[in-house]
Amino acid sequence: MSRIKDLFERKSNRVLNVYCTAGYPQLNSTLDVMKALQDNGADLIELGMPYSDPLADGPVIQHSSTIALANGMTIETLFAQLKDARKEINVPIILMGYMNPVLQYGFERFCKEAAAVGVDGLILPDLPEYEFETEYGAIIKANGLDFIFLVTPETSEERIKKLDSLSTGFLYAVSSSSTTGSDKNMTDVNAYLQKLKAMQLNNPVLVGFGIKDKQTFDTACAHANGAIIGTAYIKALEGTNNVAATTKAFLEGVLK
């Protein structure tokens, strides 16, 4: 059974997924960040593969990508860093990134090596479902990786069903129509999450975008299986020289 599926069988509410850009704040902090997240209550870890032109991201994650790239982060380096990660990290690991660097690496080689170092799933926001169905989905599945599609408040019910049927692991419910880190308020999110819940989807639902503290995490968890924090954690890490302490303080604030 996939590690992600196993997680949701054991835990179906208040599941916390935390995003961090690989190679941020330092090239070699990736594993420290992962350990700190696991030790302080993160149920899943989403590692961002930095890209020069991250279209779906706001300024904070863009900036972390710029720094990670300047630090020298590449997919190859990331896989080298993850090689022994499974000795210490038990929670599911998801790689998030844009298609172009993955295509240059070689899509099949990427999936194979990701699986080999213990990665459980992929989020590639600019991989459309047509190309997923006709070309890439089979490669992802053949390597035993989960693939997580995004849905937004603008996504039609019919399309939500379709994307749910193509996803494995969980479905990523974007809380509002925005790039990451926007401060659009979450007032309308209740109706949208209730709609998703009523649809009785195949996959658990995690809510992302705009989750930044205890209050927003609680709001998301009221109608979904859990939530994803990205920008707020990246902001917390900015300028820190103690990843473990910063992460502990940040997650205590969210989970207390």
Add this chain to the structure above:
Amino acid sequence: MMETTYQKPSAQGYYGKFGGAYIPEMLHRNVEELQSRYLDIMSDAAFQKEFRALLKDYVGRPTPLFYAKRLSKQFNTNIWLKREDLCHTGAHKINNTVGQILLAERLGKKRIIAETGAGQHGVATATVCALKGVECIVYMGEKDIERQAPNVARMKMLGAKVVPATSGSKTLKDATNEAIRDWINNPNDTHYIIGSVVGPHPYPDMVAKFQSVISEEMRWQLKEHTGTDLPTHVMACVGGGSNAAGAFYHFLDELSVQLIAVEAAGHGVNSGMSAATTQLGKPGILHGSKSLLMQTADGQVVEPHSISAGLDYPGIGPMHANLFDSGRGIFLSATDEEALAAAFEVSKLEGIIPALETAHAFAVLHNHPFKTDDQVIICLSGRGDKDLATYMNHL
């Protein structure tokens, strides 16, 4: 896969291997709305009537096809200039913005966003927004705001808000990123008027169709002048490729016509300061479509360089990537210096000061030989007023 031609992409927006719509879910509804409606809207009789009337009475079409006598003599062939520089606002860009503003109106959109490099597309967008009384926001790289100051002033005078893009190379690529992010954040009331044949399907096809009026006119105009509607060559500069797409469009499936696209080599193709995408690029994905892309071995987009802001882009539209890949098009390049020299040459020989972008197309006349009886049409995509500051430094 469905049958495609050089002109017509597949249902999924592919020209051969290139195209598609590689967009995040946040853009899906808007892009899908465009995909499902653009052909119907554009073929509607009332739309066509309004579009054609604006092209005639507002843009000033048809633009002349002018026999360039002294230039022809200089290069010992027959050179015709398609005078897009005489369009209202000074470049071909307005053919597309007139079409897209009418489309946006039919989609019920109240807010228009655009990216711009040289500022010509920004001005053309601000212009049609003023014409229709619609809010207009133009994203422009910080570096381009400096080097194309007259166009920034024009956009502001036309009532548009110009927002600087401060990430990356601070040029066209980054302005496009910011425009796409704006669209993600404003999913309901906003239409994004892309300025070239780039972006997710259906933009490359839609923009090519709006610009195809250029080659539609070339055919009947050349026939009026020479008795035949097929030239031997059509030449155009390529940034994203919209003036080239418009100039090539009605010749794409006429295989006797050689199509010559000219890219910006910057300081030289192998100088590390270039924008010659077909020579330096590999297949990749940028701004929602799979095409040729200048990138590192790790798939990070390379920051291009060209003296002309409109060609300073690391990609190329998927239609052109397919023309290159299939061999249907000939792709040449001109350096900054060659383009500058050509701008001065054309000005003195024909009394026409071309845009720096356009000057690249003229520059390759020096190293691509033509026969005395060839009929060569050059798309004179824009006029040089916006580039006077650069030209003055070289007087």
